[in-house]
Amino acid sequence: xxxxxxxxxxxxxxxxxxxxxxxxxxxxxxxxxxxxxxxxxxxxxxxxxxxxxxxxxxxxxxxxxxxxxxxxxxxxxxxxxxxxxxxxxxxxxxxxxxxxxxxxxxxxxxxxxxxxxxxxxxxxxxxxxxxxxxxxxxxxxxxxxxxxxxxxxxxxxxxxxxxxxxxxxxxxxxxxxxxxxxxxxxxxxxxxxxxxxxxxxxxxxxxxxxxxxxxxxxxxxxxxxxxxxxxxxxxxxxxxxxxxxxxxxxxxxxxxxxxxxxxxxxxxxxxxxxxxxxxxxxxxxxxxxxxxxxxxxxxxxxxxxxxxxxxxxxxxxxxxxxxxxxxxxxxxxx
Numbered sequence: 001x002x003x004x005x006x007x008x009x010x011x012x013x014x015x016x017x018x019x020x021x022x023x024x025x026x027x028x029x030x031x032x033x034x035x036x037x038x039x040x041x042x043x044x045x046x047x048x049x050x051x052x053x054x055x056x057x058x059x060x061x062x063x064x065x066x067x068x069x070x071x072x073x074x075x076x077x078x079x080x081x082x083x084x085x086x087x088x089x090x091x092x093x094x095x096x097x098x099x100x101x102x103x104x105x106x107x108x109x110x111x112x113x114x115x116x117x118x119x120x121x122x123x124x125x126x127x128x129x130x131x132x133x134x135x136x137x138x139x140x141x142x143x144x145x146x147x148x149x150x151x152x153x154x155x156x157x158x159x160x161x162x163x164x165x166x167x168x169x170x171x172x173x174x175x176x177x178x179x180x181x182x183x184x185x186x187x188x189x190x191x192x193x194x195x196x197x198x199x200x201x202x203x204x205x206x207x208x209x210x211x212x213x214x215x216x217x218x219x220x221x222x223x224x225x226x227x228x229x230x231x232x233x234x235x236x237x238x239x240x241x242x243x244x245x246x247x248x249x250x251x252x253x254x255x256x257x258x259x260x261x262x263x264x265x266x267x268x269x270x271x272x273x274x275x276x277x278x279x280x281x282x283x284x285x286x287x288x289x290x291x292x293x294x295x296x297x298x299x300x301x302x303x304x305x306x307x308x309x310x311x312x313x314x315x316x317x318x319x320x321x322x323x324x325x326x327x328x329x330x331x332x333x334x
Contacts, residue, residue: 002026003281006180006274007193008228014281019289020300021281023308028320033301038083041075042127043213046134046253047196048073050211053139054163054197058146066135076113076124086215090130092122100125134213134253141251142209145199161206161240162198178238180274189278195232204244208236209251217255224260230270233262287312 001022003010014021024030034040049066070076080091095117097103102111102125109116112124145158181189197209210232223229229248236246249259262270289309296302311318 001284005190005192017290018287022287038075041073045069045073046213049135090126095123159200165195165198178235184279206243206246208232208248212252217252223258234267
């Protein structure tokens with residue numbers, strides 16, 4: 001299968017379901033295959049708000065930013081019955097519209113869902129506030145870094161190094177790249193991705209932060225085995241080589257931040273693991289599909305998956321026509 005570069009999400013997708021990877025990147029159906037649900041859009045609203053707030057160096061009104069991002073993404077407009085059970089428990093509660101600041105009495109509509117209150121069950125106010133609380137938690141933890149001129153007892157020299165820092169080749173100095181390879185053909189294996197926040201904790205220490213808004217919070221042992229934090233550690237040491245210490249911190253807003261300083265030996269194990277996974281995906285000829293489970297039911301477009309799987313089995317090219325390169329037109333002859 002095609003794999004022009006590595007990223008935690010690409011490798012995870014290939015490991016979880018080879019056909020999902022093939023359908024996304026070989027046949028070009030990634031946008032249609034992934035179902036944008038409450039969790040994805042809710043998480044995006046929080047991420048975008050924190051990104052924009054950091055870019056403003058802490059001067060923007062984060063409440064307004066969050067409201068706009070929720071309005072743009074509409075995480076509560078989909079069928080909340082497909083949301084995780086904890087989200088459903090927070091959503092399907094009795095309405096109290098008369099005492100709600102988001103209620104528009106003239107239109108009898110909800111300002112969060114942008115629907116007439118009689119046209120949907122449940123109430124999004126509690127979940128909306130949960131997202132805002134996540135934004136405030138992050139600002140409490142990292143806001144002191146956003147204004148690079150601020151120094152304090154807890155943060156004598158901290159500053160922001162990168163916001164949504166790209167790990168792709170173009171993010172580095174000319175002639176450098178993050179290489180995991182070479183692959184079996186001798187070509188470098190490049191990485192592509194974005195790190196939510198890169199902070200200089202002090203002149204010797206770099207802190208790599210990733211925001212997590214989901215309901216699943218792993219144990220520390222599982223966290224340090226996950227490819228994403230391990231790959232971020234390797235990438236950060238290439239992108240920012242002038243520090244002595246590197247800490248990777250995944251901030252699980254529904255739990256606690258998990259952090260770890262990966263050693264040079266850890267990084268070498270990660271490099272070897274990523275290289276092997278890359279070559280495995282690249283050499284794959286027979287494609288397997290995962291069975292029906294929670295992911296298939298709630299996050300994947302199962303109807304499209306079934307249709308394209310049948311086409312693959314019958315030798316039909318099911319590529320997305322919108323993603324195919326157009327054939328050059330022959331010049332007209334007069």
